[in-house]
Amino acid sequence: MSLREKTVEAVFWVAVSRFSSSILSFITTLVLARLLAPDDFGLVAIASLVINALQIFRDLGLSQALIYRRDDIQKAADTAFFLVPATGVILYGLAYLAAPHVAVFFENEIVKPVLRVLALDIVISSLGTVPSTLLERELNFGKRVTAEILSNVGYAAVCIALASIGLGVWSIVYGQLTQSVIAAVLVWILSPWRPAFGFDKNIAVEISRYGKDIVATAILIFIFTNIDDAFVGKMLGTSSL
Numbered sequence: 001m002s003l004r005e006k007t008v009e010a011v012f013w014v015a016v017s018r019f020s021s022s023i024l025s026f027i028t029t030l031v032l033a034r035l036l037a038p039d040d041f042g043l044v045a046i047a048s049l050v051i052n053a054l055q056i057f058r059d060l061g062l063s064q065a066l067i068y069r070r071d072d073i074q075k076a077a078d079t080a081f082f083l084v085p086a087t088g089v090i091l092y093g094l095a096y097l098a099a100p101h102v103a104v105f106f107e108n109e110i111v112k113p114v115l116r117v118l119a120l121d122i123v124i125s126s127l128g129t130v131p132s133t134l135l136e137r138e139l140n141f142g143k144r145v146t147a148e149i150l151s152n153v154g155y156a157a158v159c160i161a162l163a164s165i166g167l168g169v170w171s172i173v174y175g176q177l178t179q180s181v182i183a184a185v186l187v188w189i190l191s192p193w194r195p196a197f198g199f200d201k202n203i204a205v206e207i208s209r210y211g212k213d214i215v216a217t218a219i220l221i222f223i224f225t226n227i228d229d230a231f232v233g234k235m236l237g238t239s240s241l
Contacts, residue, residue: 006139013141020149028156035163036171042238044172046106047115049229050098051122054091056218058126059084061211063133068210073134076207078198081130083208088126095119106233110169118173121180128184131191147186155179 032041062080069076096116103111135144159175167174233241 010139010141013145017141017145017148021152024149024152024156028159031160032163032172035160036168038239040169040172042233042241043108043110043114043169044118044176045229045241046102046108046111046233046238047118047173049226049233050095050102050115051119052226053222054095054119054122055125056215056222058088058091058122059129059211060087060208061214062207063129063136064214065207065210066130066133067137069207072200072203074196075198075200076203077130077134077193078196079200079203080133080207081195081197082199083204084129085123085126088123092119092123095122106238108238114169114173117170118176121176124177124180124184128187130195131193132183132187134193135187135191143190144187147183147190150186151179151183154182 059080060083062084066073066076066080096119099112099115099119102115103109132144132147135141155175155178158178159171162171162174229241
């Protein structure tokens, strides 16, 4: 398949992903809005603020570095496979320790357990980062989109089922974790890449240098797009958020 054909196919699959995800998200939100209280969504939003901030540092720009790289792809992928999950574990530890302080800041004690459980998403999603990135590098969006759509369906099913039996905010928490597990498992099944469990220090330094500017940009974007959520959550509470 030529590069042009791959590109056209990739655009098609991205469009399918965006369309299906938007429709499914809209329907799921409508159903959950009938089953859950505004506070439940607000609690998840607060936890997500912290988690999304930490997620910026999860792969340290290594995904973009892998896509850009032209040689020693296997070595670079093996190196990233060690770095990304290790960073994910460290970030989870930070989220766990920060949870009580975040709860105090937003004056809501329930934020602590919600953040500590939902932050497991950082570790789970990090396990699928490298194979997912390599699928993207090869413009193999069909397999990647398949994993995304099925994980979204899993999220919707779990959220609605748990919300219908009265689990409240935990229905969203467990739904998001289920989504991450399904996505990580499927991307490993669909990706032909397998790690050789090697680590190259020089490549690690190389790809980290490439990623530092990407991380810096992501930090600025996060601040500008999320500062209002933090302000509303602090000043007006979880229902308003």
